[in-house]
Amino acid sequence: MLAVHFGAGNIGRGFIGSLLHRAGYEVAFVDVNEDVIHAIQTRGQYRVIFAGENQEEEVIDQISAINSSTNPEKVEQAVAEADLVTTAVGPNVLPVIAKAIASGLTQRFQQTEEPLNVIACENMVGGSSVLKDEVYKHVTAEEQALIAQRVGFPDSAVDRIVPNQKQDDPLAVAVEPYYEWVVEQPAIRGEVPDVPGITYVDELKPFIERKLFTVNTGHATIAYAGRYYGYQTIKEALEAEEVYALVKGVLDETGKVLVTTYGFEPKEHKDYQAKILERFRNPYISDEVTRVGRGPIRKLGNQDRFVRPALLYREVFNETPNYVAKAIAVALLYKNAEDQEAVDLENKINQQGFASGFAEIAALEEDHPLVKEVVKQVQSL
Ligand SMILES: NC(=O)C1=CN([C@@H]2O[C@H](COP(=O)(O)OP(=O)(O)OC[C@H]3O[C@@H](n4cnc5c(N)ncnc54)[C@H](O)[C@@H]3O)[C@@H](O)[C@H]2O)C=CC1
Numbered sequence: 504m505l506a507v508h509f510g511a512g513n514i515g516r517g518f519i520g521s522l523l524h525r526a527g528y529e530v531a532f533v534d535v536n537e538d539v540i541h542a543i544q545t546r547g548q549y550r551v552i553f554a555g556e557n558q559e560e561e562v563i564d565q566i567s568a569i570n571s572s573t574n575p576e577k578v579e580q581a582v583a584e585a586d587l588v589t590t591a592v593g594p595n596v597l598p599v600i601a602k603a604i605a606s607g608l609t610q611r612f613q614q615t616e617e618p619l620n621v622i623a624c625e626n627m628v629g630g631s632s633v634l635k636d637e638v639y640k641h642v643t644a645e646e647q648a649l650i651a652q653r654v655g656f657p658d659s660a661v662d663r664i665v666p667n668q669k670q671d672d673p674l675a676v677a678v679e680p681y682y683e684w685v686v687e688q689p690a691i692r693g694e695v696p697d698v699p700g701i702t703y704v705d706e707l708k709p710f711i712e713r714k715l716f717t718v719n720t721g722h723a724t725i726a727y728a729g730r731y732y733g734y735q736t737i738k739e740a741l742e743a744e745e746v747y748a749l750v751k752g753v754l755d756e757t758g759k760v761l762v763t764t765y766g767f768e769p770k771e772h773k774d775y776q777a778k779i780l781e782r783f784r785n786p787y788i789s790d791e792v793t794r795v796g797r798g799p800i801r802k803l804g805n806q807d808r809f810v811r812p813a814l815l816y817r818e819v820f821n822e823t824p825n826y827v828a829k830a831i832a833v834a835l836l837y838k839n840a841e842d843q844e845a846v847d848l849e850n851k852i853n854q855q856g857f858a859s860g861f862a863e864i865a866a867l868e869e870d871h872p873l874v875k876e877v878v879k880q881v882q883s884l
């Protein structure tokens with residue numbers, strides 16, 4: 504069985520590739536990073552190191568790699584022959600890989616009537632649905648009808664902390680042992696892929712919002728507050744009282760809206776939150792605040808980990824979550840010359856001021872109560 508995975512990065516190698524390998528798939532990685540591609544092509548395997556007490560390892564083999572920049576035809580052929588396609592390239596890259604997937608499907612429809620599932624494994628709501636919309640832009644109406652029949656784009660939520668790697672070996676990847684991969688079953692076409700470790704659910708929304716508003720919102724809050732108060736890693740930031748107080752307040756607010764909206768059992772949700780804070784404290788993982796805080800404009804977007812839960816909170820309780828607003832305030836002060844979005848954010852705030860800059864990024868009116876509360880929080884920092 505062939506799985507084609509777009510994005511041979513931290514999650515691609517450290518999580519998705521590992522689970523697909525265990526399920527018996529040969530994994531063809533598609534990437535644009537020639538060093539990684541060359542290493543996979545020449546070595547044909549890599550190690551996953553589980554960052555826990557025993558530092559257990561797993562060897563992933565039966566792999567290949569294709570450079571989608573220099574070898575697009577090979578990518579198309581791989582998609583045409585694939586039994587499963589997955590992605591972990593970053594939400595902003597989905598429109599780019601959509602072209603390659605569309606060409607591959609066009610070729611596939613000439614060769615076979617076999618159904619196929621395409622699962623985007625990105626930190627966003629509705630990643631596969633967004634990818635499907637992008638693919639539709641590159642195919643004919645007739646091919647859109649064939650896709651609707653034969654190709655599933657089930658949305659998914661992926662959770663495993665895979666920090667930036669400090670290994671000498673460019674392919675070895677250290678990961679936390681914990682993982683969760685939830686996939687929405689009704690959108691599957693043909694047989695449900697038998698991948699141990701995937702949890703299939705009828706309705707993904709509660710799970711992706713629980714993950715996004717707890718793991719990602721919490722993680723990003725620690726990253727931005729950590730940066731603001733001058734810490735390098737998530738672990739040391741979380742040990743600082745002012746950071747812990749903020750992330751605790753944020754998780755209380757997002758927890759309240761998740762429990763009320765989706766009916767999660769309060770005690771169980773408290774345990775879920777506690778487990779995540781323990782995961783962030785993993786002594787065997789060193790995770791920079793600049794990785795977790797990367798892409799601040801994306802993360803301050805209307806449907807991402809801060810604004811989406813804040814708007815849902817306002818809808819449910821008719822008041823603004825002040826801790827989330829404070830987390831947004833420290834995010835607006837985020838600086839990192841090596842992160843283009845951080846540079847763009849800083850320039851936008853300098854040119855337009857906090858109210859106008861944040862309102863534009865979050866797609867809100869400048870007089871929106873959340874914008875007003877965020878500006879108030881910035882002024883009190
Ligand atoms: N690292 C983590 O702990 C987690 C990451 N995620 C999500 O997984 C996705 C990937 O994140 P990471 O693996 O951390 O990032 P990463 O930067 O390590 O990997 C992304 C990979 O995509 C490749 N890529 C970029 N443009 C491409 C293109 N046009 N075609 C093919 N490949 C391309 C890059 O070369 C890189 O190897 C993101 O959506 C992220 O939010 C989700 C959960 C946890």
Ligand SMILES: O=P(O)(O)OC[C@H]1O[C@](O)(CO)[C@@H](O)[C@@H]1O
Pocket residue numbers: 626662663664665718719720722723794795796797798
């Ligand atoms: O991958 P993103 O969306 O940039 O978010 C950064 C981090 O968020 C997490 O998924 C959990 O918060 C990390 O493991 C991930 O790398």
